[in-house]
Amino acid sequence: MKYVSTRGQAPALGFEEVLLTGLARDGGLYIPEQWPTLWPDDIRAMAGLSYQDVAFRVMSPYVCPEISEDDFAGLIEKAYSTFRHKAVVPLAQIDSNEWILELFHGPTLAFKDVALQLLGHLFDHVLSKQGRKITIVGATSGDTGSAAIDCVRDRDCAEIFMLHPKGRVSEVQRRQMTTVMSANVHNIAVEGTFDDCQALVKAMFNDLAFRDEITLSAVNSINWARVMAQIVYYFTSAVALGGPDRKISYSVPTGNFGDIYAGYVASQMGLPIEQLVVATNMNDILARTLTSGDYTVGTVQPTISPSMDIQVSSNFERLLLNLYNGRAGEVRRLMDNLQQSGSFTIDEPELEKAKHIFDALQTSEEDTKATIGELFKSTEMLIDPHTAVGVHAAREKRRDAATPMVTLSTAHPAKFPDAVEAVTGRHPELPPHMADLFERDEKYDVLPNDLGAIQSYIRDTLN
Numbered sequence: 001m002k003y004v005s006t007r008g009q010a011p012a013l014g015f016e017e018v019l020l021t022g023l024a025r026d027g028g029l030y031i032p033e034q035w036p037t038l039w040p041d042d043i044r045a046m047a048g049l050s051y052q053d054v055a056f057r058v059m060s061p062y063v064c065p066e067i068s069e070d071d072f073a074g075l076i077e078k079a080y081s082t083f084r085h086k087a088v089v090p091l092a093q094i095d096s097n098e099w100i101l102e103l104f105h106g107p108t109l110a111f112k113d114v115a116l117q118l119l120g121h122l123f124d125h126v127l128s129k130q131g132r133k134i135t136i137v138g139a140t141s142g143d144t145g146s147a148a149i150d151c152v153r154d155r156d157c158a159e160i161f162m163l164h165p166k167g168r169v170s171e172v173q174r175r176q177m178t179t180v181m182s183a184n185v186h187n188i189a190v191e192g193t194f195d196d197c198q199a200l201v202k203a204m205f206n207d208l209a210f211r212d213e214i215t216l217s218a219v220n221s222i223n224w225a226r227v228m229a230q231i232v233y234y235f236t237s238a239v240a241l242g243g244p245d246r247k248i249s250y251s252v253p254t255g256n257f258g259d260i261y262a263g264y265v266a267s268q269m270g271l272p273i274e275q276l277v278v279a280t281n282m283n284d285i286l287a288r289t290l291t292s293g294d295y296t297v298g299t300v301q302p303t304i305s306p307s308m309d310i311q312v313s314s315n316f317e318r319l320l321l322n323l324y325n326g327r328a329g330e331v332r333r334l335m336d337n338l339q340q341s342g343s344f345t346i347d348e349p350e351l352e353k354a355k356h357i358f359d360a361l362q363t364s365e366e367d368t369k370a371t372i373g374e375l376f377k378s379t380e381m382l383i384d385p386h387t388a389v390g391v392h393a394a395r396e397k398r399r400d401a402a403t404p405m406v407t408l409s410t411a412h413p414a415k416f417p418d419a420v421e422a423v424t425g426r427h428p429e430l431p432p433h434m435a436d437l438f439e440r441d442e443k444y445d446v447l448p449n450d451l452g453a454i455q456s457y458i459r460d461t462l463n
């Protein structure tokens with residue numbers, strides 16, 4: 001499989017180089033040259049298989065034979081052995097024909113573990129084969145950070161620098177990152193928003209001399225391998241609910257558009273998906289764009305679902321290339337507009353194409369809280385605020401009550417205890433391996449939102 005940049009001006013790469021490269025050298029994101037197809041019989045044959053077996057069938061066309069089938073199957077086994085649920089991502093029914101897909105049973109209690117536990121093993125495998133070391137620089141609004149740190153902590157092959165927006169992640173999220181004392185882990189609280197952190201990371205990738213000097217790699221969803229691993233759970237959940245002989249709809253709490261883009265890829269590979277609902281909080285740039293075509297960057301507003309407090313949504317660029325049928329010149333035109341004026345407009349035919357499968361809704365803080373409360377009352381289930389945004393949008397935007405609707409439950413409620421307790425009166429408990437989180441020492445540095453300052457910090461730490 002070859003991968004090409006969304007902007008069409010970087011070399012095509014194989015899987016291993018895409019894994020290590022992160023952002024393409026022309027500023028674009030890598031995607032596969034074509035989608036592998038899984039035919040209805042291939043999908044039907046997934047019924048009753050373990051998550052690991054389905055993961056192999058879905059991902060191996062992207063990875064093998066560059067990594068041998070045996071090695072890849074072994075990496076998958078190791079990656080999902082750390083999950084607390086045998087099904088890895090179980091489904092829970094919340095109403096008639098309505099489900100949540102629990103993606104938070106990994107070590108750091110968020111859906112990011114599903115991809116990042118695998119990424120850690122892929123990095124190890126490829127880097128030891130090539131005898132190389134990398135420096136990872138990532139940006140987090142709370143969840144990618146701890147999941148990425150967990151997957152590379154104490155490994156010789158990587159140093160990791162994680163940028164989070166100071167004061168804008170939950171205390172549990174911050175402590176999950178800053179209480180890791182491993183020598184290869186470096187946390188930086190940036191005086192800015194998540195968008196600032198992400199822009200700093202992209203600027204480091206676009207500084208080609210710097211990126212080569214430190215052998216820069218990515219753990220954010222700009223890395224194709226992140227998206228790839230997230231495709232799998234659309235297949236496992238659809239098959240459990242009668243796919244491919246029945247269409248399934250999904251509602252996905254959305255920020256950087258990685259998780260829902262993985263659903264779009266699943267549909268392109270052959271999974272019959274009726275509808276993908278883009279569920280945003282008050283930071284509604286994606287809901288606005290998919291309604292009117294106008295992508296205009298606004299100011300980030302803090303919410304009770306902080307991991308989605310994002311305006312500049314990285315993976316939307318991947319969808320644009322698909323909507324424009326691979327015409328990278330069109331993506332460059334839109335991205336140039338974005339850089340120059342802070343906005344772009346999707347052309348009408350491409351917007352219509354998107355609307356075939358995507359619906360979108362912005363959920364207010366009040367509706368988020370009401371959904372947490374309502375679900376607790378009707379099912380005794382505690383859900384986190386991100387999941388609540390998804391459930392609310394699922395209920396408002398559902399096209400057909402006969403089609404099963406699955407909301408991706410992206411984080412454990414104990415990551416956001418204050419918001420959940422305020423509504424339900426019930427304190428969601430952290431699992432035993434994190435029970436002493438609030439007693440652990442923290443280690444992090446605070447830096448200004450300044451590229452030079454952060455590059456110097458990274459250079460000084462590495463030397």
Ligand SMILES: Cc1ncc(COP(=O)(O)O)c(C=O)c1O
Pocket residue numbers: 110111142143144221253254255256257258259260307308386410411
């Ligand atoms: C808990 C949670 N839900 C939803 C999202 C949104 O996912 P994506 O950025 O892939 O759209 C994030 C982070 O991005 C998250 O941490």
Ligand SMILES: N[C@@H](CCOP(=O)(O)O)C(=O)O
Pocket residue numbers: 139140141142143144145219220221222255256258307308314
């Ligand atoms: N919500 C994310 C933001 C980063 O998104 P990513 O999927 O591109 O890593 C977070 O929790 O850090």
